[in-house]
Amino acid sequence: MAWLQISVVADQQAAHEVADLFTELGALSVTYMDAEDEPVYEPALNETVIWSHTQVVALYEMTADPVLIKHRISESFQLSRLRHWEFDVINDQVWERAWMEHYHPMKFADRLWVCPTDQERYEKDTVCLTLDPGLAFGTGTHPTTALCLDWLARQNLRGKTIVDFGCGSGILAIASLLLGAENAYAVDIDPQAITATQNNAEKNKVQDKLISCLPEQFAASDVRANVVVANILAKPLIDMASHISNLLIIGGQLVLSGILAEQKEDVVAGYNPFIMLNCCVQQEEWVRLAGTKH
Ligand SMILES: C[S@@+](CC[C@H](N)C(=O)[O-])C[C@H]1O[C@@H](n2cnc3c(N)ncnc32)[C@H](O)[C@@H]1O
Incomplete structure (x- = not known):
């Protein structure tokens, strides 16, 4: 089966109205995409981000009339507010798995494989994490996750307690356990991340050593960890x-990522009263900061 995809670039004020019109005209789905390079790193929960120039993309059954749809939408706006109309035929596919075509096994520090389901690698002196991130962030492909995985894979985690603060798919907590950690706590504000983490923990058979929960549930515990890793x-x-530093025992190690290179000094200064973050590694425009609590 095939689908008709119609998209147009709209300015910030027009984007929602265009999306509503697409829906009124029978669209099966409408999505927003960044029409220019204007990254939004993390919108608040339930917030729909509209860029200055947003590509509004609608999917229709093949019986829809593209000329009529374009005409009906164009007549509602000044010509200058809509540009780059595109019309494509899209062949049916398993949509939620489509992105997996670009997801391949990755190796970190010669010790840790992260692999999509059914593409596991088992190699001497390595551990293999099987991952299906679901709707949560954290596949290992993003530099911030890769920086944290690389750090974890270089440590001796045997017997240690790990906190993965902002766990997404649970990738960092699960990697820690596979690398020998005794137990791990995975914390996130997003309930979908908690579900994805639990599913991934089961898939990797580490569920008995992992607790995943929302921050308010975690705050009720008085866990102190050997390692806190937070990629937010x-x-x-x-x-x-103050809160994150307080989760560590004296001598514990803190690893932070999700930080753009130009934000490094601000983060170092923010943690200075608690922990000196004296180790910095950069990948693309992102950095990983690490330090020991004294
Ligand atoms: C960039 S993702 C990192 C996911 C995964 N740990 C990784 O390294 O790929 C950041 C995660 O932090 C969560 N997050 C954002 N603010 C948070 C907060 N204040 N407390 C806990 N989690 C938070 C988000 O919901 C998201 O799942």
């Missing part, structure tokens, strides 16, 4: 500096 974003990391 600079601002929330700075806001939570």
Whole structure:
């Protein structure tokens, strides 16, 4: 089966109205995409981000009339507010798995494989993490996750307690357990991340050593960890500096990522009263900061 995809680039004010019109005209789905390079790193929960120029993409059954749809939408707006109309025929596929075509096994520090389901690699002196991230962030392909995985794969985690703060798919907590950690706590504000983490823990047979929960549930425990790894974003990391640092025992190690290179000094300054983050590694525009609590 095939589908008709119609898209147009709209300005910020017009984008929602265009999406509503697509829906009124029978679209099966409407999505927003960045029409220019204007990254939004992490919108708040339930927030739909509209860029200055948003590509509004609608999917229709093949019986839809593209000329009529374009005409009906164009007549509602000044010509200058809509540009780049595109019409494509899309062949049916398993949509939620489509992106997996670009997801391949990855190796970190010669010790840790991260592999999509059914593509596992078992190699001497390595461990293999099987991952199906579901709707949560964290496949290992993003530089911020890769930086944290690389750090974990270089440590001796045997017998240690790990906190993965902002766990997404649970990738960092699960990797820690496979690399020998005694137990791990995976914390996230997004309930979908908690579900994905539990599913991935079961898939990797580490569910008995992992607790995944929302921050308020975690706050009720008085867990102190040997390692806290938090891949979130600079601002929330700075806001939570005291709380995150407090999760570590003396001698424990803190690993932070999700930080753009130009934000490094602000994060180091934010943590300075608690922990000196004196180790910095950069990949693309992102950095990983690490330090030991004294
Ligand atoms: C960039 S993802 C990282 C996911 C995974 N740990 C990884 O390294 O790929 C950041 C995660 O932090 C979560 N998050 C954002 N703010 C948070 C907060 N204040 N407390 C806990 N989790 C938070 C988000 O929901 C998201 O799942």
